Amino acid sequence: MAIPKPNELSKIDYTPPQKGWMDTLPVEIKPGMFCHAGKAKSLQTVGFPNPRAWAIKDDDWKLPENWKEIVLEGIKERLAKYRSFQLFMDICVRCGACADKCHYFIGGGDPKNMPVLRAELLRSVYRKYFTASGKVLGKLAGGRELTYDALKELWYYAYQCTECRRCSLFCPYGIDTAEITIIARELLNLLGLNTDWISGPVANCYMTGNHLGLRPHTIKDTFDMFVTDIEAATGIKVAPTFNRKGAEILYVVPSGDFFDERGSYTTMGTLLLLHELGLDYTWSTYASEGGDFGFFTSNEMAKRLHTKIYAEAKRLKVKWIMGGECGHMWRVWHQYHNTWFGPMDNLEEPVSPITGTKFENTKSNKTVHIVEFTADLIRHGKLKLDPSRNDARIISFHDSCNTSRGMGMLEEPRYIINNVCNNFHEMPANTIREQTFCCGSGSGLNASENTELRMRGGLPRANAFRHVNKKFGVNTLSCICAIDRAALQPLLDYWVPGIRITGLHELVGNALILKGEKERTTDLRGDPLPGKEGN
Amino acid sequence: MNFGLSFWVSVFIVAALILLALVGVEGAKMHSLFGVIVPYAAFLVFGIGVIARVLKWGRSPVPFRIPTTGGQEYSLPWIKTNKYDNPSTTFGVIVRMALEVFAFRSLFRNTKVELREGPQLAYGSSKWLWIGSLAFHYSFLIVLLRHLRFFTEPQPFFVTIIESLDGFLQIGAPVLYLTGIALLGGVTYLLIRRISIPQVRYISLAADYFPLVLILCIGVTGILMRYFYKVDIVGIKTLTLGLAHLNPKVPEGIGVLFYIHLFLVSVLFAYFPFSKLTHMAGVFLSPTRNLANNNRMKMHVNPWNYPVKMHTYEEYEDENRDVMIEAGLPVDKKE
Numbered sequence: 001m002a003i004p005k006p007n008e009l010s011k012i013d014y015t016p017p018q019k020g021w022m023d024t025l026p027v028e029i030k031p032g033m034f035c036h037a038g039k040a041k042s043l044q045t046v047g048f049p050n051p052r053a054w055a056i057k058d059d060d061w062k063l064p065e066n067w068k069e070i071v072l073e074g075i076k077e078r079l080a081k082y083r084s085f086q087l088f089m090d091i092c093v094r095c096g097a098c099a100d101k102c103h104y105f106i107g108g109g110d111p112k113n114m115p116v117l118r119a120e121l122l123r124s125v126y127r128k129y130f131t132a133s134g135k136v137l138g139k140l141a142g143g144r145e146l147t148y149d150a151l152k153e154l155w156y157y158a159y160q161c162t163e164c165r166r167c168s169l170f171c172p173y174g175i176d177t178a179e180i181t182i183i184a185r186e187l188l189n190l191l192g193l194n195t196d197w198i199s200g201p202v203a204n205c206y207m208t209g210n211h212l213g214l215r216p217h218t219i220k221d222t223f224d225m226f227v228t229d230i231e232a233a234t235g236i237k238v239a240p241t242f243n244r245k246g247a248e249i250l251y252v253v254p255s256g257d258f259f260d261e262r263g264s265y266t267t268m269g270t271l272l273l274l275h276e277l278g279l280d281y282t283w284s285t286y287a288s289e290g291g292d293f294g295f296f297t298s299n300e301m302a303k304r305l306h307t308k309i310y311a312e313a314k315r316l317k318v319k320w321i322m323g324g325e326c327g328h329m330w331r332v333w334h335q336y337h338n339t340w341f342g343p344m345d346n347l348e349e350p351v352s353p354i355t356g357t358k359f360e361n362t363k364s365n366k367t368v369h370i371v372e373f374t375a376d377l378i379r380h381g382k383l384k385l386d387p388s389r390n391d392a393r394i395i396s397f398h399d400s401c402n403t404s405r406g407m408g409m410l411e412e413p414r415y416i417i418n419n420v421c422n423n424f425h426e427m428p429a430n431t432i433r434e435q436t437f438c439c440g441s442g443s444g445l446n447a448s449e450n451t452e453l454r455m456r457g458g459l460p461r462a463n464a465f466r467h468v469n470k471k472f473g474v475n476t477l478s479c480i481c482a483i484d485r486a487a488l489q490p491l492l493d494y495w496v497p498g499i500r501i502t503g504l505h506e507l508v509g510n511a512l513i514l515k516g517e518k519e520r521t522t523d524l525r526g527d528p529l530p531g532k533e534g535n
Numbered sequence: 536m537n538f539g540l541s542f543w544v545s546v547f548i549v550a551a552l553i554l555l556a557l558v559g560v561e562g563a564k565m566h567s568l569f570g571v572i573v574p575y576a577a578f579l580v581f582g583i584g585v586i587a588r589v590l591k592w593g594r595s596p597v598p599f600r601i602p603t604t605g606g607q608e609y610s611l612p613w614i615k616t617n618k619y620d621n622p623s624t625t626f627g628v629i630v631r632m633a634l635e636v637f638a639f640r641s642l643f644r645n646t647k648v649e650l651r652e653g654p655q656l657a658y659g660s661s662k663w664l665w666i667g668s669l670a671f672h673y674s675f676l677i678v679l680l681r682h683l684r685f686f687t688e689p690q691p692f693f694v695t696i697i698e699s700l701d702g703f704l705q706i707g708a709p710v711l712y713l714t715g716i717a718l719l720g721g722v723t724y725l726l727i728r729r730i731s732i733p734q735v736r737y738i739s740l741a742a743d744y745f746p747l748v749l750i751l752c753i754g755v756t757g758i759l760m761r762y763f764y765k766v767d768i769v770g771i772k773t774l775t776l777g778l779a780h781l782n783p784k785v786p787e788g789i790g791v792l793f794y795i796h797l798f799l800v801s802v803l804f805a806y807f808p809f810s811k812l813t814h815m816a817g818v819f820l821s822p823t824r825n826l827a828n829n830n831r832m833k834m835h836v837n838p839w840n841y842p843v844k845m846h847t848y849e850e851y852e853d854e855n856r857d858v859m860i861e862a863g864l865p866v867d868k869k870e
Contacts (some may be wrong), residue, residue, distance in 0.1 A: 006654075007654075010650075010653075010654035012650055012654075014650075014733075014734065015733055016733055016734060016736075016737035020538070020737075021737060021738070047844075079595060080594070080595055081595065081596070081598060081839060082595060082596075082597075082598060083592060083593075083595040083596060083597045083820065083822060084597070084601065084821075084822045084823070085595075086591070086592055086595045087592055087595075087817050087820055087821060087822075090588075090592075090811070090813060090817060091811060091813060091814040091817035091818070091821075092811065092814075093743070093811045093814055094735070094738045094739055094740065094743050094811075095642075095664065095668075095735075096732065096734060096735040096738060097641075097642060097645050097664060099734050099735070099738075100646075100647065100648040100734075101646075106648055106650075106656065111734065111737055111738075114734060114738065116738050117737075117738050120738065131809075132809065133742075133809055133810075140544065140741055141740075141741070141742060142740040142741070142742055165603055168603040168823055169603055169605055169641065169644065170641055170642075170644050170645060170646075171641055172635070172639055172641050172642045172668075172818070173641075173814055173817060173818045173821050173824075174603055174635075174641065174818075174821040174822075174823035174824040175821070175823075176601070176603060176823045179601070179823075206846050207846060207854075208851075209851065215855060215858060216855050216858060216859045216862060216864055217855075217858040217859065217861060217862035217864075220862040220863070220864060221862075242864050242865075243864055243865050244865065245865070285855075285859075285864060286848050286851050286852075299598075300843055303843050304843045304844060304845055307843065307845040308845060308846070308848070311845070311847065311848060312848065315848055333831075334830060334831055335599060335600055335601050335602075335830050336599055336830075338830050338831060338834045338835065339598070339599055339600065339830065339834065339835045339836065339837045339840065340837075340840065342834035343834050357611070360612075360832065361608070361609055361610045361611075361623075361829075361831055361832055362831035362832065363831075363832055364831060364832050364833055364834050365830065365831035365832075365834075367831060372610055372611060375611060375614075376611055379611070379613060404604070405603050405604055405605070406601075406603075406604060407604060407608055407828070408604035408605075408606060408607055408608030408617070408621040408828060409607075409608060409610065410606070410607045410608075411607050411614045411615070412610065412611070412614065415614075428658070430646055430658035431658070433606075434604065434605045434606055434620070435644075459654070459656070460648075460656055463654065463655065463656045464656070467655075
């Protein structure tokens with residue numbers, strides 16, 4: 001389906017309709033704004049409820065007869081399990097500070113994409129069934145019947161939130177729409193209401209260890225290609241190992257880094273770095289996914305998918321785990337894993353074997369981010385770098401939502417960029433660091449059928465980039481998230497064509513001077529290095 | 536619910552409340568009801584209601600450590616940490632919460648987006664909501680503290696200090712209190728803002744207009760009593776001191792305006808625990824603000840954590856052994 005041209009798409013009307021928001025049902029489910037329904041087979045693989053063939057455009061979503069009861073029971077259960085949910089249902093004052101912080105509202109103007117109103121879709125049901133005033137006064141107290149149409153509306157907007165938490169930063173009470181979306185999606189999954197782009201990868205990940213469903217020999221083959229390409233560019237033959245017992249470190253990345261074009265270059269950069277260091281580490285074909293699409297279905301599924309990493313670390317008897325460049329993987333790793341699986345007594349407190357640095361900030365969870373690891377290497381002068389090899393690239397950096405607002409890793413990537421590149425320009429202050437804008441495709445929304453939604457949601461990010469593109473000639477956007485690497489390219493192709501997206505360790509791999517390397521004439525992509533164009 | 540209905544229902548209810556007090560006191564002479572019973576009842580409902588609400592929140596556990604991080608985390612020793620927007624220690628959390636509660640830190644960040652031709656998005660600083668909210672909340676607090684003079688004898692020293700600071704302009708007799716004006720100004724701003732900004736109007740419920748209209752009327756009746764239609768201040772103090780000492784007396788001749796004021800305040804107190812006004816207590820419990828960002832350093836315990844079904848390595852190897860052996864990958868069982 002063709003989406004409107006950028007100049008059409010950017011005509012956005014922020015004026016809300018005359019009709020009150022409770023009176024606009026049924027919701028118009030617009031093409032280009034939603035993902036296809038999840039397949040029965042995917043649900044069966046992981047034992048999710050109500051597997052069946054259904055389509056969003058059908059009137060009948062084939063719900064269990066007692067669907068309403070299931071949702072209300074689900075709400076009740078979660079109110080008792082999550083203080084965040086109970087509190088966020090009660091204390092919103094509707095000040096509207098969050099309204100124009102959401103990338104979907106900015107890029108689309110749909111009032112129900114104001115985080116406050118998206119949350120009110122669920123809150124109104126909460127009030128109707130769980131508060132005295134809502135039970136008695138109904139609509140007057142902001143309560144709303146849970147009807148089939150209200151449920152469809154909830155589904156539609158629960159998949160127009162990327163859980164980026166930008167609104168939460170600005171909320172005077174810290175109300176986190178991500179938390180509300182997470183719960184809303186859990187409730188919807190109780191009825192088998194999900195999307196194929198999420199439940200497919202979940203099923204894959206459960207069975208094969210990664211979202212893409214890559215089997216062990218395929219992963220090995222992919223790496224063989226990396227090895228060949230790296231040798232062609234550098235003359236160095238790296239020798240990654242897999243599922244190797246007794247390695248010091250287990251290294252886990254999002255599986256996009258095995259497959260996605262830009263992700264592959266990031267992996268190649270990482271392979272070079274870890275080879276140069278002589279690090280005693282292993283990949284795993286079983287724990288072959290750091291990302292966790294389970295997080296976009298239910299808390300339990302998120303945990304089920306991630307258990308394998310710790311089981312694998314135990315089986316291989318590694319000392320600690322290192323994780324690659326990924327966004328939600330790090331939100332989950334940083335804020336959830338230790339609670340799910342801790343204490344990690346079978347692992348050791350991570351120490352960099354190269355610099356001796358103790359990673360105090362992860363002494364309990366024993367999981368180091370590769371960006372932390374590399375920043376520490378550079379700080380200790382352990383890497384020989386030639387930043388001029390990246391001189392063709394005028395770079396800006398996109399902070400991933402999750403590492404910014406669910407972690408706070410802001411300086412480390414900038415420190416690395418400043419050491420491996422000579423031309424770095426920040427995008428405007430209101431669009432980076434903790435205020436960064438989502439790529440518009442996070443939380444499992446990076447499908448193709450919802451491209452209009454993604455282009456709209458990515459408008460604030462693309463627009464900030466265009467600013468530095470015009471001002472400083474920035475031609476490269478670097479990032480530390482697999483979804484970003486996949487999603488920012490089509491986003492910028494649409495809004496600001498001709499831009500290269502790179503992972504951070506691709507830039508590291510380019511700049512790294514290796515022992516015994518041949519004269520480097522190309523970067524990892526095979527493009528000529530500056531000054532070597534004639535070769 | 537559209538704007539007209541939500542707003543006018545709120546105005547109508549407050550008007551009815553005023554009328555109720557007026558008729559009850561002037562017509563039915565129910566001074567004791569409006570002067571003693573309703574205030575006591577309202578105070579009880581407020582106290583018990585807020586405690587019950589906080590206990591209810593407290594009963595739900597905090598399964599995960601999910602702070603929204605607003606700056607650089609604690610990581611490598613040479614990287615400067617933003618200790619208060621992204622605290623890793625309890626002290627940092629206390630400062631973060633203090634900034635949130637006393638200075639509305641998050642609201643201070645507020646920006647306003649503007650879409651220009653191009654398209655070009657611009658983000659302007661937008662501090663009006665922050666200023667208006669601060670003016671409203673702080674003046675309300677000071678007005679409340681000033682009212683302690685009605686419930687204490689002699690009045691505490693800090694009330695005297697507040698009074699003299701509040702009236703330092705020395706305009707008029709009785710002296711004009713700045714916070715009275717600021718409170719009315721603040722609440723009026725919040726109301727006008729709610730009505731005039733289309734998006735905010737669109738999200739507003741009756742539950743948003745009602746407290747604003749109520750507080751506006753409380754402020755207006757208070758100011759009318761103090762500066763315009765004088766009431767029997769000695770009589771009022773007899774009544775309020777009696778209330779405070781659980782020995783209520785209802786003197787004759789206090790103007791009806793006082794009873795209306797007191798009734799509206801009672802309604803506000805009684806309404807408080809059942810409404811969004813509980814954000815006052817709730818903000819302290821917000822898990823995105825009151826937790827340290829240190830889950831990789833210190834395990835956060837989820838009381839309902841439970842083991843989950845997983846796809847084990849053994850199953851995985853069983854399904855893939857052939858291709859693993861063929862690809863030269865290590866396996867635990869050869870067949």
